[in-house]
Amino acid sequence: MxxxxxxxxxxxxxxxxxxxxxxxxxxxxxxxxxxxxxxxxxxxxxxxxxxxxxxxxxxxxxxxxxxxxxxxxxxxxxxxxxxxxxxxxxxxxxxxxxxxxxxxxxxxxxxxxxxxxxxxxxxxxxxxxxxxxxxLKDIETENQFYQIVSPNKTDQGVWIHQDAWFSLGKFTQETKIEYKLHSNKNGVYAFILNGKASIQGQRLEPRDGFGVWGTDSIQITPEKDSKILLMEVPMSI
Incomplete structure (x- = not known):
């Protein structure tokens, strides 16, 4: 990893x-x-x-x-x-x-x-x-990540010409989540919009960015009143 x-x-x-x-x-x-x-x-x-x-x-x-x-x-x-x-x-x-x-x-x-x-x-x-x-009002959920961008026209959210998936999470309470990557060729870049979180043991604060690759999944612990954007993207251009 x-x-x-x-x-x-x-x-x-x-x-x-x-x-x-x-x-x-x-x-x-x-x-x-x-x-x-x-x-x-x-x-x-x-x-x-x-x-x-x-x-x-x-x-x-x-x-x-x-x-x-x-x-x-x-x-x-x-x-x-x-x-x-x-x-x-x-x-x-x-x-x-x-x-x-x-x-x-x-x-x-x-x-x-x-x-x-x-x-x-x-x-x-x-x-x-x-x-x-x-x-996003009709698809947003609390205390879990929901998809907002994908490569597929029929999926939830908007689609793009890339094998990438973006997810948003708004958390009203501390939550433990395992995020599983769609491909082992991808990495995940997390951007903390509000609040605080720990990802793979790394504590993060507002507007911090943290990238992880070379793994099949990551462990995320958002704290209460936090909002996080996850961007899963291919690591090879």
């Missing part, structure tokens, strides 16, 4: 006034050769966007982009004709494929938006671009 620990205060950080962002992996002006990716998980940005501000129109290609709002409302527009608002309790996915342009703005003038921006290398390039967005 192999592990890697990324404490919250060791992440890359930038504050542009309108955007306050922390980068778990190298991104933009933050470059750390020891933090380029975790398998096919390329970007994990923890963003805070000021009232009425946002990302102007910009391009992407050949990347699976997952956005998970944590607070507030973000307006999305893209070259595929989608104009939507994503908010806390939603998950959004864009398969950039052959190329898209999009913009993202804080829709509110009285509060900031907090969201996770996650990039995953796809297992198929030059696919037709696609967009999807769902509310």
């Amino acid at each position: 192999n592990t890697v620990l990324h404490k919250a205060n060791t992440r890359g950080h930038a504050n542009y006034g309108w955007l306050d962002t922390n980068h778990t992996f190298s991104f933009a002006n933050y470059h750390n050769p020891e933090r380029m990716n975790f398998g096919v998980l390329r970007v994990l940005n923890d963003d805070r966007v000021a009232e009425g501000r946002g990302f102007s129109t910009h391009p992407h290609d050949n990347m699976e982009i997952i956005s998970i709002p944590l607070e507030g409302d973000m307006e999305h527009k893209d070259s595929m004709g989608n104009v939507t608002v994503i908010k806390e309790g939603d998950v959004q996915v864009i398969s950039a494929g052959t190329g898209i342009f999009h913009s993202e703005y804080n829709k509110n003038s009285d509060k900031e938006v907090k969201f996770l921006q996650i990039w995953v290398f796809p297992n198929k390039k030059q696919v037709e671009p696609r967009y999807d967005q769902i509310s």
Whole structure:
């Protein structure tokens, strides 16, 4: 079994006034050769966007982009004709494929938006671009992990062009869980959104990241009032 620990205060950080962002992996002006990716998980940005501000129109290609709002409302527009608002309790996915342009703005003038921006290398390039967005309200459960991303169109959550599975867990009480990996070629990267947890004996606090690979399962003990995102991804790009 192999592990890697990324404490919250060791992440890359930038504050542009309108955007306050922390980068778990190298991104933009933050470059750390020891933090380029975790398998096919390329970007994990923890963003805070000021009232009425946002990302102007910009391009992407050949990347699976997952956005998970944590607070507030973000307006999305893209070259595929989608104009939507994503908010806390939603998950959004864009398969950039052959190329898209999009913009993202804080829709509110009285509060900031907090969201996770996650990039995953796809297992198929030059696919037709696609967009999807769902509310998690109908599938979320307490005190266990529930799936929000998978490679399968018919599974719960949104799907992406990669053999990856994301799960969220919101815990109102201390719980002991065994998470079994879908493949021995995968690893799991856990990101603590709120509260505290222990994974394979490693104690973790808010915004800590912890990766585990080379095992069939991991032991997770979330503490009371914690929220955790698990990202199971192939370790070979």
